[in-house]
Amino acid sequence: MKSFSNLRSILDLRLGHTLAMVALLSGCSLAPTYSKPDVGLAPAAFKEDISTREMAPGEIGQWKIAAPSEDMRRGEWWKVFADSTLNEYEQIALDANQNLKAAAARLKQSRGIQQAADAAFFPDVDGGVGAKRQQFSGASQFDSDDKNGPAQTLWRAQLGASYEPDLFGRVSDTAEAAKAETQQSEAIFRSVQLAVQADVAQNYFMLRQLDSESAVMADTVSLREQQVTFLQRRFDEGDISELDVVRARSLLAIARSDEMSVQRRRATYEHKLAVLLDKAPSTFAMSPKPLEEVAIRIPGGLPSSLLERRPDIAAAERQMAAANARIGVARAAYFPSLSLTGAAGFESASLSNLFQWSTRTFLLGPLNGTALSIPIFDGGKRDGNLANARAVYEEDSAKYKQQVLVAFREVEDRLADLRIIEQQTQTQNAAISASSRAAELSREQYDNGMVAYLDVIDSDRTLLQTRLSGVKLSGARAASTVNLIRALGGGWDEIPETAGMKKL
Template sequence: MKTLHTVLATSLAVLLGGCMVGPDYHRPQVSVPTQYKEMPGWTAATPEAGEAPKGEWWTTFNDPLLNQLEPMVSVSNQTVQQAYANYQQAQAEVQVARASLFPTLGVTGSATKQRTGSSSSQRAISTSGSLEGNVSWAPDLWGKVRRSVEESKATAQASQATLANATLSEQVSLADALIELRVSDADIDLLQKTVDAYTEYLRVVENQGAAGTTPPSDVLTARTQLESAKSSLIALGIARAQYVHAIAVLVGKNPEELDIPHSTSLPTLPTMPVGVPSTLLQRRPDIAVAERQMAAQNAAVGVAVAAYYPSFTLSAADGFSQTPLAGLLHVANHVWSLGADASETVFDFGARHGQVAAAKAAYEAAVANYRGTVLTSLQNVEDDLSNLRILAQQADVQNAVVSNATQGAQIALNEYQAGTVDYTTAATAQATQLSAQQSALSITQQRLLDTVSLIGDMGGGWSADELNASQKSTAER
């Protein structure tokens, strides 16, 4: 038995180091520019800004509620929880695949009692039993199992990157929803000030109407303008409630559980430093997903190729058998056996060839998906940079518009009170002022949203180095 165990152990060591058919994985090259097209027009980060945000990137917006809610996404968000469960499943599949590299060990035992003889004088009761340990092993001569392990590892890493991508996506959605809520509050403040101003304008016009110095149409115009502003103010409550409900769901709460008080301040617009495009290959989890899926498909080609080669199964049994049962474990009752099976498909009408061709096509599709994901990521960042650059220019112009419109509304009201213009002129100037202020607020809103988008499109501080054993998969084969 000692010799048998030695032979099995030696065979295990030798056969585990056997060859692996199929292609070894090498990440395909992708064309990445040295810098973004928008970089020449992009405002360079101030020295205080440091490197691009990492980890808790949302803190750059200096919003206490955002800082409080964002950590809840990775814990309570149900989309993230689903992605986490999928990752756990993928990790378990790696364990299942790896188990096929090793022998299967088992123990069987039996005991039988029977009566023999046809007459009462000849009847006898006998007992028998056996106790046996068995080993079965299919050595991975061609690397099919190891390619399967390689495929499962890459799939698990893709699932881990999918989890990171889902977390980042939900964090971005939460930041967007909170910005929309803050802008909604700012719009409410703006309309409330407008309602207060229109109320005062109506009082002035009504006094002039009562004195007979202004026609009734001016009173109706002022009242209509005020009621219209009140209606718009009430309508903002719908959007605000929906943003609060969306935020609650994003942090894993029922919509009625979360109550967010009105805020009078907007998040800070951070200055965002931008690195070189090649960093996206490491920082964007969706690119990591595509790259790991590509690696998994490459391993699947090896699994398909291995089907061309014969399979072997080694078996051994060692134990005791005795009739009668007494003295079962005595050395004289020792039994053992060794066996080997081999199988090879001689002709399958092209099934294996088709499986290899399908695996290779799936790999090429994964390569195209990877390169397409990289191109899309570059497009995303270019879009964000151009949007922010143009919006910064528009904000400067719109601020001048607001200043001029505010001054014009005040002049028109003064002229109306002096009797040099009708109220329609003053009302138009007031409406122009409100429109200019709302446009300025909308531009600020879009700059905040595009900044969040830029952070998300640059990976939000995530790194592919966080993938489990991402650099060790080859060494462990």
């Protein structure tokens, strides 16, 4: 009995050492230490960004720094345009857009995968009740070959448990990778959301631009009709030749054709907007309304803050973090893995006494195989997996830095667009004023017989072109403003203050 007691003490001591070692190694990650990468590419300021003090005196009264209302929640950037119809459409799109719903479903999938990965920190417990009937051969019972053992039915009810300690961080690194991928899906969802919001705004402003073009074309058609009527009367009175009447009729037909071209384009954009709002194009119609001037300036802020606001940059960074954790999983494959299993329950030859205390049974350790598995040889499989994990991280790192460069370029492009459009606006307004005066003078001189009708045609054509160019410039300003907000990540309250510039 004494020797048995000593043996038991030794076993208890070794078991304690084993459990202590398991506890020590649990959660010991082999992944490289990860920190958000220092891109080293962020400039001190955007080259194309200009503050209010750099604006010309005539521009200050026409442009204002965008400042959201106090009740605006983060991300509701479209409210700076103060357009109730646009606000309504944006809310409809957020609630009903199918691309946004698909992105939300993908986010739910990622969260489900993360939940499954986190479950590996806990033991699996299952239970069952069943019966089996068996008969042993005589040979298996060390009896004669022609003698069979008795047939018997065995009833069993038991609970089983299995658990894998997190040796060398395999479980924790897998869970960390799943968490980073979920965060990546969240960033992708925000990116899709921003894209939908921007698409709605761009299509809306394009429709308003086409309404303004249609109004210009309608004025042109009306003017051409008046000219045809006037010239026909003068021709009937013998004051002019038929050539002027024919030319006027030709210009009227061209103006009507151009007006229908604008209507055709408007119908196309209206259908696009309907789909963004999850509506069938046949059931959606937007009332015509000319585009109002978008006279707000969106500061670019600091380039470093762009890395925090852009959801696509956040998604690229989280993808890189997941790849870093996968390196730890690949490294853990070189080390032993431990599986703790056990079962306890009741086992009886009769169902009537299955749950009696005398029928209890238990099993500690694996039913088949071994508890501790040590890798010895796999033909280079683990080496390949580790090399692949490292290469994936390098690829994701390069993609992240490229995404940052693209973001800087997009902001610079949009700032340049708006800066040049500001300069074009004043020039175009002067051109419209001059063309309008020239058209008036040419008509007066033609009425007095001082110039030919070709001069009137040329002046009217120039006026039409300058008015249409002005309308398109206003539409380009609205679209570029939306594109800049998209390039900045759509946020407002995270743009830091800079000198001479209000905070968004």
